[in-house]
Amino acid sequence: xxxxxxxxxxxxxxxxxxxxxxxxxxxxxxxxxxxxxxxxxxxxxxxxxxxxxxxxxxxxxxxxxxxxxxxxxxxxxxxxxxxxxxxxxxxxxxxxxxxxxxxxxxxxxxxxxxxxxxxxxxxxxxxxxxxxxxxxxxxxxxxxxxxxxxxxxxxxxxxxxxxxxxxxxxxxxxxxxxxxxxxxxxxxxxxxxxxxxxxxxxxxxxxxxxxxxxxxxxxxxxxxxxxxxxxxxxxxxxxxxxxxxxxxxxxxxxxxxxxxxxxxxxxxxxxxx
Amino acid sequence: xxxxxxxxxxxxxxxxxxxxxxxxxxxxxxxxxxxxxxxxxxxxxxxxxxxxxxxxxxxxxxxxxxxxxxxxxxxxxxxxxxxxxxxxxxxxxxxxxxxxxxxxxxxxxxxxxxxxxxxxxxxxxxxxxxxxxxxxxxxxxxxxxxxxxxxxxxxxxxxxxxxxxxxxxxxxxxxxxxxxxxxxxxxxxxxxxxxxxxxxxxxxxxxxxxxxxxxxxxxxxxxxxxxxxxxxxxxxxxxxxxxxx
Numbered sequence: 001x002x003x004x005x006x007x008x009x010x011x012x013x014x015x016x017x018x019x020x021x022x023x024x025x026x027x028x029x030x031x032x033x034x035x036x037x038x039x040x041x042x043x044x045x046x047x048x049x050x051x052x053x054x055x056x057x058x059x060x061x062x063x064x065x066x067x068x069x070x071x072x073x074x075x076x077x078x079x080x081x082x083x084x085x086x087x088x089x090x091x092x093x094x095x096x097x098x099x100x101x102x103x104x105x106x107x108x109x110x111x112x113x114x115x116x117x118x119x120x121x122x123x124x125x126x127x128x129x130x131x132x133x134x135x136x137x138x139x140x141x142x143x144x145x146x147x148x149x150x151x152x153x154x155x156x157x158x159x160x161x162x163x164x165x166x167x168x169x170x171x172x173x174x175x176x177x178x179x180x181x182x183x184x185x186x187x188x189x190x191x192x193x194x195x196x197x198x199x200x201x202x203x204x205x206x207x208x209x210x211x212x213x214x215x216x217x218x219x220x221x222x223x224x225x226x227x228x229x230x231x232x233x234x235x236x237x238x239x240x241x242x243x244x245x246x247x248x249x250x251x252x253x254x255x256x257x258x259x260x261x262x263x264x265x266x267x268x269x270x271x272x273x
Numbered sequence: 274x275x276x277x278x279x280x281x282x283x284x285x286x287x288x289x290x291x292x293x294x295x296x297x298x299x300x301x302x303x304x305x306x307x308x309x310x311x312x313x314x315x316x317x318x319x320x321x322x323x324x325x326x327x328x329x330x331x332x333x334x335x336x337x338x339x340x341x342x343x344x345x346x347x348x349x350x351x352x353x354x355x356x357x358x359x360x361x362x363x364x365x366x367x368x369x370x371x372x373x374x375x376x377x378x379x380x381x382x383x384x385x386x387x388x389x390x391x392x393x394x395x396x397x398x399x400x401x402x403x404x405x406x407x408x409x410x411x412x413x414x415x416x417x418x419x420x421x422x423x424x425x426x427x428x429x430x431x432x433x434x435x436x437x438x439x440x441x442x443x444x445x446x447x448x449x450x451x452x453x454x455x456x457x458x459x460x461x462x463x464x465x466x467x468x469x470x471x472x473x474x475x476x477x478x479x480x481x482x483x484x485x486x487x488x489x490x491x492x493x494x495x496x497x498x499x500x501x502x503x504x505x506x507x508x509x510x511x512x513x514x515x516x517x518x
Contacts, residue, residue, distance in 0.1 A: 098389050099382035106374045140375045 001027070011123045021127060022120050025149035028129035032075035034165050034198040035062060037133040038158035038172060038191060039144045043184045043215030044135035046073040047191040049162070049198055050210050063212045067092035068219040069102045070136035071212050075162035076149075077129035084128060088112065105136025109145045109153050117151030131161045135214055142215065160194060167197040184215060188223075189235045204232055295399040299351035301325055303336045304475040305437030306347035306406045307465045309449055310415045310430050311458035314486035315408030317347050318462040320470075321495055322477035329477055337483045339490040341366040344380040344409035345483055346387075349434040350422065351402035358401060361390065380409025380416040384426065392424025404434035409485055433465075436473045441465035455484070467498050 006012050007020035014020060035048040050059035063073045064085040070092060074081030088108060095103035112132070119125040132147040146161065147153045158176045160168035171194050179187065191211060196204040206228035214220035223231075281288050301323045308317035323331030336355065337347040340362050348355040365386060369378045378386075384407040394400050400422045408417040418428040431445040444465050453461065459482060470476045478500065483492040511517040 098386055099378065100385040101379070101382045104374070104376040106376065107372060110372075138376055 009123060010120055010125070010127060019120060022150045025127035025129050026131075029076040029131035029149065029161055030163060030165075032078070032130070032162045033062070034160060034162035034168060034195070035073040035075045035131075035133055036158070036160040036165070036168050036172070036191060036194045036198075037073060037135055037144045037146075037156070038176070038179055038187060038194070039135070039142045039156075040179050040182045040184075040187055042142055043187055043213060043218070044137075044142050044144050045184075045187045045191040046071060046133060046135050046212045047195050048073050048075070048210050049195060050208060063210050063222055064089075065212075065220050065222070066108075066134075066136075067096070067102060069138075069214060070105050070108065070134065071214050071220040072135070073133045073212070075131050075133075075165075080128045081130040081132065084112065084115075084130065084132065087115065088134075102138075104138035105134060105143050105145070106138055108136070109134050109147060112147050113151050113153040116147065116149060119149075120151055133159060133161065135212075135220075137214065137216065158194075160198070162198075164198040164200060167200065168194040171197045184213065184218075185231075188213065188231060192228075192232060192235065205229065206232060295397075296351070296354070296402055299354075299402040301330065301352045302402075302475070303334060303349045303352055303355070304473055305433055305435045305441065305469055306336065306349050306404070307433040307437045307441045307445075307462060307469075308347065308406050308408050308417055308431065309445060309453070309458060309461065310408075310417050311453040311455060313455065314410040314415060314484060315345060315417055316455075316458045316462055316482060316484050317345055317406060317408055318466050318480055318482045319347050319349070320466070320477050320480040322475065322479070323352050324475045327474075329475070332477060332479060333495075335481065335492075337481065337492060339485070339492075340383055340407075340409075341369070341378060342489070343377065343411040343485075344383045344407060345485040345490055346383075347406040347408075347434075347483075348403045350404055354401040354403050358387070358390070358403065358405070362387075377411075379411035379414075380407055380418075381411075383407055383409070384416070384418040384420065384428075388420050388424060388426040391420050391422060391426075395423045406432055406434060410487055413487070436469060436476075437465065440468050440472055444468065463498060467500070470498060470500065 006014035010019060010021035033049045033051055037044060037046045046063055048062045050062065052059040060078050062078060063071065065071050066085060066088045072085055072088065091108055091111060092103045116128055119127045127149040129149060134145045134147060136143055144156050145153050146156055146159050157179055158172040160172060175190055188211060192204065195209045206225040210222060211228050212220065212222040285291065303323055306317065306319040308315060317337055319336040321332060321334050322329055323334040334352060337345060338359055340346050387405055387407060391401060402422050404422060405420045417432055418426060419432040420426040431449050433441045448461055462482060466480055470478055478497045479495050481493050481495050483490060
């Protein structure tokens, strides 16, 4: 994409019928670190890659609980994502207070999309620079949606957004037919595998990823690091031979790869803006 | 000392002029509504009278209406406020249907919505002068609740408004049980309505019974209850009363 004379304003069309500012906002999503989601009939799992800027800092929060039955994973401008999460939480609380019933996720997603659309049609605003994977339950079961900065939303069986998400998407495309009837644990395993794809050779550890689950009879919650590490070990999906500094009792499947060794091999990821 | 007196702008809500903006007393009122849960859903009964003070002015008032696919609303109190509530609910159900997404508001949601409306109006000192009964069934779950004009709400297996609370509820407490058949439910409701007819002077002998099940809502044609006035106590009622005539 190159600079052109139609891309200054979000309210300026190009002769080809494009709104470049909106498309640039979608680019911002691609720069954020990866987030993936997949669902079965009864559960949805969200996962994301969490890279801290330096060893001294903590990593950014990219998965938010919106209500007991809805959660969201974001990629892109995390500040925009936080603001939208606050909006979603507010809508859920208001609906719950008035009707004493959970807000159906399909309706929340439409409200979110309409909110994003407003920013594509006001000259004094800019589009939100964040993509949201919304996971939630309603009367008709488990749902996973993707909300774009453009104001569009789509429903998915499984999806990945952010940098190097194509690798995860390829993995998910191979496996998605099994997801509908998969068990909750298998779904988490597939999520971890998909995250591993985006790491491209790096070791999958619970310190670089976050997993959250919501399902029928299971309120939305983020799995704690210990549980995630156990699952990584149990499914033997660590790609690399672990060095002697690894945590005790870790089983590594031997899949030697050249290039980055364990431990110090974490390169600095593209900035989570 | 006129310069000291505070001047109200014409549209203020303080002062005597403002009272025309809020409900102070009801004018045309309906009397008790009685409802109970039975095997397949909810049964509700109400007479068709609209009283204007002590005059039984209107005798064809339907005080029970279906709300959406899953709920049934009965009201006692000010009839015009009931019609206003029906208008609010119409908008609510329309908005819900327009989503066209497989989700729909069930009786619990409608009941809570009404509670919020009634309580908010009470807080503004401008109540909707009604006692409402909201019953329904959705996905096999039966629901029956009530809201008063001050926003008090609760659910139960059987509810009533007004005089029904004093005359009908005791009967229901004795004789209601889980999984009543339709015929037994109707018999029980008729027993309650008969007592109300004898003892509530704003009741008339023209009632309807409505039922709501998974299939939907049906409401009976108006009919009358048989009454018996030949009790010997009613002949020469003042027989033993000294000084009476």
